[in-house]
Amino acid sequence: MSRAAKVVSAIAVDDLTARQARAEHKRLKAEIAHHDKLYHEQDAPEISDADYDRLRQRLKAIEERLPELVDSTSPTQTVAPTPTTAFAKVRHGRPMLSLDNAFSDEELQAFLDRVRRGLERETDLAADAEIAFACEPKIDGLSISLRYEDGEFIVGATRGDGTTGEDVTANLRTVKDIPHRLRGTAPRALDVRGEIYMERKAFQQMNERQEAAGEKTFANPRNAAAGSLRQLDAGITATRPLRFFAYAWGEAEPRSWKTHSAYLGLLKEWGFKVNPLSQLCRTADEVRAFYRRIAVERPSLPYDIDGVVYKVDRIDWQERLGFVSRAPRWAIAHKFPAEQARTRLNGILIQVGRTGALTPVADLEPVNVGGVMVARATLHNADEIERLDVRVGDMVIVQRAGDVIPQVLGYVPEERPKKTHKFHFPTHCPCPLHTEVRSEEGGVVRRCTGGLECPFQQVERLRHFVSRNCFDIEGLGGTHIENFWRDGLLKIPGDIFRLPDRVDDIRRREGWGDLSVRNLVAAIEARRTITLDRFINAIGIPLIGEATAKILAQEYGAADAWLAEMLQAAAERTKAPEPAKKEKAATEVGPSYGRLCNVEQIGVTTADAMCAFFGEGHTIEIIRDLLGQLTVQPVERRAVAADAKLRDKIVVFTGELASMTRDAAKARAEELGAKVTDSVSKKTSLVVVGENAGSKARKAAELGIQTMTEAEWLAFSAGS
Numbered sequence: 001m002s003r004a005a006k007v008v009s010a011i012a013v014d015d016l017t018a019r020q021a022r023a024e025h026k027r028l029k030a031e032i033a034h035h036d037k038l039y040h041e042q043d044a045p046e047i048s049d050a051d052y053d054r055l056r057q058r059l060k061a062i063e064e065r066l067p068e069l070v071d072s073t074s075p076t077q078t079v080a081p082t083p084t085t086a087f088a089k090v091r092h093g094r095p096m097l098s099l100d101n102a103f104s105d106e107e108l109q110a111f112l113d114r115v116r117r118g119l120e121r122e123t124d125l126a127a128d129a130e131i132a133f134a135c136e137p138k139i140d141g142l143s144i145s146l147r148y149e150d151g152e153f154i155v156g157a158t159r160g161d162g163t164t165g166e167d168v169t170a171n172l173r174t175v176k177d178i179p180h181r182l183r184g185t186a187p188r189a190l191d192v193r194g195e196i197y198m199e200r201k202a203f204q205q206m207n208e209r210q211e212a213a214g215e216k217t218f219a220n221p222r223n224a225a226a227g228s229l230r231q232l233d234a235g236i237t238a239t240r241p242l243r244f245f246a247y248a249w250g251e252a253e254p255r256s257w258k259t260h261s262a263y264l265g266l267l268k269e270w271g272f273k274v275n276p277l278s279q280l281c282r283t284a285d286e287v288r289a290f291y292r293r294i295a296v297e298r299p300s301l302p303y304d305i306d307g308v309v310y311k312v313d314r315i316d317w318q319e320r321l322g323f324v325s326r327a328p329r330w331a332i333a334h335k336f337p338a339e340q341a342r343t344r345l346n347g348i349l350i351q352v353g354r355t356g357a358l359t360p361v362a363d364l365e366p367v368n369v370g371g372v373m374v375a376r377a378t379l380h381n382a383d384e385i386e387r388l389d390v391r392v393g394d395m396v397i398v399q400r401a402g403d404v405i406p407q408v409l410g411y412v413p414e415e416r417p418k419k420t421h422k423f424h425f426p427t428h429c430p431c432p433l434h435t436e437v438r439s440e441e442g443g444v445v446r447r448c449t450g451g452l453e454c455p456f457q458q459v460e461r462l463r464h465f466v467s468r469n470c471f472d473i474e475g476l477g478g479t480h481i482e483n484f485w486r487d488g489l490l491k492i493p494g495d496i497f498r499l500p501d502r503v504d505d506i507r508r509r510e511g512w513g514d515l516s517v518r519n520l521v522a523a524i525e526a527r528r529t530i531t532l533d534r535f536i537n538a539i540g541i542p543l544i545g546e547a548t549a550k551i552l553a554q555e556y557g558a559a560d561a562w563l564a565e566m567l568q569a570a571a572e573r574t575k576a577p578e579p580a581k582k583e584k585a586a587t588e589v590g591p592s593y594g595r596l597c598n599v600e601q602i603g604v605t606t607a608d609a610m611c612a613f614f615g616e617g618h619t620i621e622i623i624r625d626l627l628g629q630l631t632v633q634p635v636e637r638r639a640v641a642a643d644a645k646l647r648d649k650i651v652v653f654t655g656e657l658a659s660m661t662r663d664a665a666k667a668r669a670e671e672l673g674a675k676v677t678d679s680v681s682k683k684t685s686l687v688v689v690g691e692n693a694g695s696k697a698r699k700a701a702e703l704g705i706q707t708m709t710e711a712e713w714l715a716f717s718a719g720s
Helices: 018-040 049-065 105-122 200-212 221-229 234-238 260-270 284-300 315-321 382-388 455-465 478-486 493-507 514-525 532-538 546-556 559-575 591-597 603-614 617-627 662-671 695-703 710-718
Strands: 089-091 133-139 142-149 152-158 164-166 189-197 243-253 279-281 305-312 331-335 340-352 358-369 372-378 395-401 405-411 437-440 445-448 529-531 631-633 650-654 675-677 686-689 706-709
Touching: 018 049, 018 662, 018 710, 105 284, 105 305, 105 315, 105 331, 133 260, 133 284, 142 221, 152 164, 189 221, 200 221, 200 478, 221 234, 243 260, 279 284, 284 305, 284 358, 305 315, 340 372, 340 405, 340 455, 358 382, 358 395, 358 445, 372 395, 382 405, 455 478, 455 493, 493 514, 493 617, 529 532, 532 546, 532 559, 532 631, 546 559, 546 675, 559 591, 559 603, 559 617, 591 603, 603 617, 650 662, 650 695, 662 675, 662 710, 686 695, 686 710, 695 706, 706 710
Parallel strands: 372 405, 529 631, 650 675, 650 686, 686 706
Antiparallel strands: 089 164, 133 279, 133 305, 142 152, 142 189, 189 243, 305 331, 340 358, 340 395, 358 372, 395 405, 437 445
8 A cells, every 4th residue: 555545644633732733734835835836837746646635635624623724825725836937927717726625435425415405505406306417537637728719719828826827828739639710609708628638658659759869758647748838949849749638618708508518518519629438427326436437447548537527517506506715616526546456477677776786676567557557666675575475477466656656565366376486586696797696784685796897887877977866967868878888988977078079979879969969068068066965976885875975065065075084084994904893993993984984874884885985996086087077066064053953863764754755854854953864873863753664663673762653753843
């Protein structure tokens, strides 16, 4: 079960004190605003739709308990962020509102009951009278409004904040499903509303083309549709496979239709595409049956949906029921739970990472899971394969964790073939060197001993170097890295900054033209200045990740000072007797080594790994080569108030956090003065334990370190 499907592991809203409720209300508003901005303006969401819905549900529950917290800035009273200034603004003739959500049959029934009570109160509806609902799949795309005057398409806009959207008329004119002129007789002035989307197959093909060209790829069809529509160059939008379904209206003068279903019929007459699965349901049982049918058909649909929408069919009844804050009382979206699928495990592949770690990957019969075709899923490590007891040939259950990361949950015992064999983890690297594999870090990680001689590690280190949290060089994706490495254009990171001198060689390669070469050179030149923490993270030191790189950068300040200290620590460690790390204090080995051991999240094991890394002459040549081509900026030390609750404390978050993102939790801890790290040691002050916590929680218990549940952390951090 994914985090999105679990019960929120935080203090129940009814159990919050008034002070805690106010603090959490403020935090939730800020977090939802952050995710709204990412989703609506940047087309780059950090969390799944299900996790986002959970944040809004909790905020709504707090406001229902304490109505005085509701104001005009609350996400429950608004639709989306104010549009950015990249496009001209368009004011909608009638607001484009969102829908309330139902996540269970009980919540659906509550909606149906509210509709009936409202109509009985506002009309002469009999207690046993039929209420028909227009039902349709909820397309996972981008809502837009199209303005037609005298049948001509005049202007098109995104929803924006519901009142004002962005003018994307030129881009919408390139979408083949949008008629430039309506057929037949239409209202003199008409706003047609609907959803821009991208079919899954077209999305996959577009991503393949983007990857081959070294350009940005998209996480899912919704992001691809939104990003394509919001291009400043309509010529780019024209090359993207966008589609459109119409389903609603804004202004309509004059309006002739009396039911929603009749309007859908008119849309087809005017030349629009209407979802063919739309259906008029006349009873509550028919509504539920529609939901179940669409849920079954969902994996086979050519486009993504995340639920179904129910609307009272009669327009006069819609008008009687009216609206509440940001949503109509006469409509609701019934969301689907996180999706799972069953498929065949065809094999278990071994991938070699940049540090030589061997990771098993499930090779699956391709299956649609939550709108994405999944053919690979991580199996994490040898221990996980042993725990799951999955075998080649098994029918396995796959789920996209948080609706994003594919994972294997287990196998179906009754469908296991008669002759299967346990998987035996390789003892030698699958690289051409076939070097020995050794177990490290308590036996969990198994690593190739070939080091930088292993070609797999060379390529993965280069991929890591250009990745988002390192040098973030656009246009130099994984495929280009591998091809450039194979053909000798790249061997070490410094070669990336010599590519501008080899533009003629690149231009002669297939798929590279003048524009793509110029863009690549510009992206490389833009990264010749970088902060020290990104530099440290990029060079691929074993056991050092993004968080530890920031700590090291703050500890040592400038690049020259940091490198000098690392070289001195490596020299001191080399001269010390082998058992020194166990029998002598680190400071007795040498001052630089001792200082390194005492940096938060380092310790003796990580310090020794770093010293081994900096003890290799080839490594130092690579780093100095890089430093000669770059300007590395120091990282400023973060100012912490003297009375900060967690000043100088070291905090670790482990497990799945249900009511906040990991980044939001870390940010709050840092606001309170803490240093947030990724591993538990004797120096750790506090471990916040979420759901499915593993070895870090156990280690904290063994070391006697204070722990908090997520609920306790929320109360503690809110009470400052």
